[in-house]
Amino acid sequence: MSALISVKNLTRVFDVSKPWLNRVIERKPKAFLTAVSDVSFEVPENSVYALVGESGSGKSTIGKIIVGLVPPTSGSVEVNGVDLSASKNTADIARVRSDIQMIFQDPYASLNPRWRVRDIIAEPVTVLGGETEGLAERLLEQVGLSAADAHEYPHEFSGGQRQRLCIARALASEPKMIVCDEPTSALDVSVQAQVLNLMSDLREEFGLTYLFISHDLTVVQHVADMIGVLYLGSLVEEAPRDTLFSTPKHPYTRMLFDAAPRMDGFGREVDPPKGEIPDPINPPSGCTFHPRCPLAVDRCRTERPEMRRIGETRVSCHMAE
Amino acid sequence: MNTAVLSVRDLVVEIPTRNGVLRPVDQVSYDIAPGEILGVVGESGAGKSMTGNAVIGLLDPPARITGGEIHVSGQRIDNLPREALRRLRGRKIGMIFQDPLTSLNPLLTVGEQLTETIREHLDVSESEALNRAVAALDEVGIPAARQRIGSYPFEFSGGMRQRVVIALALCAEPELVIADEPTTALDVSVQAQIVALLKRLCRDRGVAVMLVTHDMGVIAEAADRVAVMYAGRLAEIGPVRDVVSHPTHPYTAGLMASTPLASLGHNRLRQIPGAMPRLEALPDGCAFHPRCAYAEDTCRAEPGPSIETCGGRAACWFPLSHDEQEGAA
């Protein structure tokens, strides 16, 4: 299994300063938000890699950088050896663009309400000037809708059906990989099950690779082969699913697992985690998790931990063993 | 059942539209005892939020209550005039909504909002109200409550803001709290804090809580009993352990099975075919029969039975027995 996507030392800083005049009047310096900080990982072909994290962890930003919606500040993303943000070769860029597609969280906002379903689904191919005859109809049946739906408008469909439309659209350019940004978190549980099953069927049928971005541990545990845990823009732990869930090494991962509500946790009295996610504009020094960490020592406050390999796990924690 | 804090009997909410009358809530009955948390679950459009809004009298017109009764600690409230109902809200019933930002007034400090609410509902002096406000913030776990009382809502983080909302809901010492998706907008770690807080307050004060959410995990951990709604009707109600582990309504069973569980791994999730019908187009008979694997002619012909006629657990003509579930699982 070779790496389809390799992310190296990816960093993205956003300028979140107030407008120039406000800064002058209020005497405030420019403000920067480090959404992604030195993240490296690889996604092997035909696997499901999941990025988990809470709000502000940078998981969506990483997804957007990979599909080329947001340029990285530093570091690189290579898709099949092509760096989308650095490459000047238009043929390479076009190939990568049709190799990678994305499914978004909100099935209501991700379909243009003024377009017919046929045009929405065929758009990735239309833009590249490809043949679209019968394409939408074929894909609609593939995702469990009816070919007759092609001339409808999106408002005729329920949330779950819309997410199927998004999947059909993502499949149109015959991609190798689909970045799924919280694809089921806007859906009801029973519909979520339908969509997750569909995604797993399509993966087998087309040999797809998924980058699955989610905050929901139960969903991630169900779908992922490899899981990367993000906290405040940094990858804190990465491990194969079973290893991660059986022996989490980073204290943040452990905290997440403990805090997540469980279906069998009747009347469970959890000792809720301390504190909240810090302000990403002024992140804590050293290891960003140290203010909430039960294991923190002086070293954690000053020195940012490097990614270390322990068995199958990569973890960035001074105390992990 | 006069001991119940909240008692809802055969509640019907209707919305007249030009294509006929819709019933987002249909013949719903349940009780909540003091100190009990009743979880209300269902998919979007099942009528769970509408039920909560009907209880607190905050239905958006043209939706209105057209049948049934609502009693809060023995007093009937569904036929009260608007003004009396407004006084009752806050005093007897506290409310917690999904988005803490919209349920706080952004132009008033947290202290002003708390003391105003306290003085409106309780006969106390200004300084006593302030003391109570500080105590309320302290109780919901806001550090340095006395210093933060002059802060505006935007100066708090999301989780802290939801704590302020909870303090606001509880400061007039209500007997019933309606929490509509209180943790949905929050991160996992903060969600755990808020759930723990709700449970503690409910236990300490003997407040009855109606916890509306779509998250089965939250229900399992927080609720004592759970009511499952489908297409405006109660599908099943019972102690949380029984309903989650041994559902008897086929819909509940499907709902539980479709939740991704740790042990399932890469296996396919069990899924309920189809989607919940729109209110405009409810099928004849039991509303669930087109998606139900166990449906028989009775289900297609007869409207779904009421829970009372089926032994008080599930509104189903052919409730599942435990053996069947073992076989199905």
Next chain:
Amino acid sequence: MSDSTAKQPEPVAPSRLRKVWESDFVYSFRHAPVAVVAASMVTLMVLSALFAPLIAPHNPFDPATLNLMNGFTPPMEPNAFTGEVFLLGTDDQGRDVFSTILYGMRISLFVGFAAVTLAMVLGVTLGLLAGYIGGWTETIIMRIADMQLTFPAILVAMLIFGIAKGITPPEYRNDMAIWVLILAIGLSDWVQFARVVRGATMVEKNREYVQAARLIGRRPVSIMVRHILPNVLNPVLVIATISLALAIIAEATLSFLGVGAPPTQPSLGTLIRIGQGFLFSGEWWILFFPACTLLVLALSVNLLGDWLRDALNPRLK
């Protein structure tokens, strides 16, 4: 196994016309008597302006059909000399007021529609650019818009009119007057289109369907035209309707002040200007009927715009 089964199949597929008739939009129209009356009035006036040569008893601007002896005939009374009867009377030169109104309305409506179209094209384009590109483009466009808003629109129109008139050679002035008028009103009116479209564009561009179009490599102009434009048209339609009423009034004001349509091509405003000279000598009808026409036209268009705003506002549904 799919949730497509739950999509309620219609028992009988309704015809397209039936679907339109049942749609929320048409339903709200049918149940708003004011809108129905206003729409009928607007339609009636547009049609009668369009077919003025067929409806009008004679062409008031063809000197051959005029008889000076018919001057100052009151409405519905036979003329003292010729015995002819005129529905709304005649003016000093014996022109039938009804005919002049029909022809005047033609000019007013043409100027109104053309000016609004110009303002709309300009405003929507600039608004889309400002909202989608942002940065300096946005700053420059929106500051110009802000500056223009500090002057009353009518002053801006007069300024543009004056400059345009100054640079046109005198022999073309009368022919160009109408076009200059359209330019002046159009340029004074683009700001509100630009503001609304910019705001709507900023909302739409962050929606995921636009990101989805970006990531497959669609070009920005194509995204603006094919994706964003169709989704910001609702408010544009509302503003266009209300602007039409304003443009008609602006044209009348300019013409009334004598800087608009020339007497050889009189609009409603010109007619009112001419008519007000006779008000105190007793020939009230020369002023009264054109003024009423203007009032009814502007009011109807405005009421239609008001209804449209409510009908297209998703929050009021």
